[in-house]
Amino acid sequence: MAERASLSSRLELLAKTGSFVAGFNEVYRLLLQGKLEGVIYVSNLPQPMLSKLRNAIELSKTPAIVYEGSRVVLGKALNLKHPTSVIGILNQGESGILEETKQNDKQG
Numbered sequence: 001m002a003e004r005a006s007l008s009s010r011l012e013l014l015a016k017t018g019s020f021v022a023g024f025n026e027v028y029r030l031l032l033q034g035k036l037e038g039v040i041y042v043s044n045l046p047q048p049m050l051s052k053l054r055n056a057i058e059l060s061k062t063p064a065i066v067y068e069g070s071r072v073v074l075g076k077a078l079n080l081k082h083p084t085s086v087i088g089i090l091n092q093g094e095s096g097i098l099e100e101t102k103q104n105d106k107q108g
Contacts, residue, residue, distance in 0.1 A: 007097075012077060013095040019090040030088050030090075037063075038064065039089065042069070
């Protein structure tokens with residue numbers, strides 16, 4: 001539970017100090033162009049979208065975080081007025097949200 005709270009607070013900090021795009025099509029396009037620092041997507045993303053997204057993440061070697069909350073909660077954490085299933089991080093700002101995934105890559 002503390003991990004989820006930490007991720008939520010980092011998402012709020014990302015919204016304040018960083019920059020991101022929301023929406024599957026926009027994130028997918030920027031992934032293929034190699035313009036994203038990272039990706040966050042909800043755990044219950046529909047299978048066809050999930051497969052397409054994971055392939056793009058793997059091809060671009062972009063760090064990804066699976067968000068265990070709902071798309072409504074993800075949208076609210078980022079101060080969006082609508083739910084979102086996928087966000088692409090252009091600049092993580094002061095959130096340091098991608099640091100944990102980078103540390104896991106080094107340990108693995």
